[in-house]
Amino acid sequence: MLALTRKKGEALVLNNNIEVTILEIRGDQVKIGVSAPKEVPIYRKEVYLQIQKENEESSSAESMEILKNMF
Numbered sequence: 001m002l003a004l005t006r007k008k009g010e011a012l013v014l015n016n017n018i019e020v021t022i023l024e025i026r027g028d029q030v031k032i033g034v035s036a037p038k039e040v041p042i043y044r045k046e047v048y049l050q051i052q053k054e055n056e057e058s059s060s061a062e063s064m065e066i067l068k069n070m071f
Helices: 045-070
Strands: 011-014 018-026 029-035
Touching: none
Parallel strands: none
Antiparallel strands: 011 018, 018 029
16 A cells, blocks of 8 residues: 555546545545546445445346256
C-alpha cells in the first residue's frame, strides 16, 4: 500500500485519467472528490464487497441449478 500525505485542495492522479482530490477535512473525516471517465466504476469499499458477495452467491446458486438440470 502506498501511503501519502495530502492537504485540503491537493490531489492525486491515478492511471493518467483519475483524479482524487481532498475536498474537506473535519476531525477524523476526510471528504474526497473523484474525477474519472464515466466507464470507470467507483464504489465505496463496503458496497463493492456486498456486490462481490451477492455475485458469488448468485453464481453458486446458478451453477447448482444447472447441475441439477443436467441429471
